Amino acid sequence: MTNPKIHGTAPLDLDGDLAALRGDCARMVPHWAAPAKVITAPVSPSLIHGVKVPATSARLVDAMSDYGD
Structure with a gap:
């Protein structure tokens, strides 16, 4: 889930679902080694x-x- 304190421009989804979680993970992949x-x-x-x-x-x-x- 997106941290609104750090990324204020990202859409805020407090409930979240599996699709949102997978999207967040996919965006983070380039940052993981x-x-x-x-x-x-x-x-x-x-x-x-x-x-x-x-x-x-x-x-x-x-x-x-x-x-x-």
């Missing part, structure tokens, strides 16, 4: 250290049955 594909090697588990998970996040994941109960 695809990054070069970076292929990274897997990291050895022995090199991973210092990862800290907040207690609230750990409790959230622990409460999800998909992660093993």
Whole structure:
């Protein structure tokens, strides 16, 4: 959707629809650059250290049955 504060001359469509969204995206395509594909090697588990998970996040994941109960 068009930001009226930046682009005051563009038509203002607050409801928006899929066609408006696709039009906005099509106009932005020239401004986006695809990054070069970076292929990274897997990291050895022995090199991973210092990862800290907040207690609230750990409790959230622990409460999800998909992660093993």
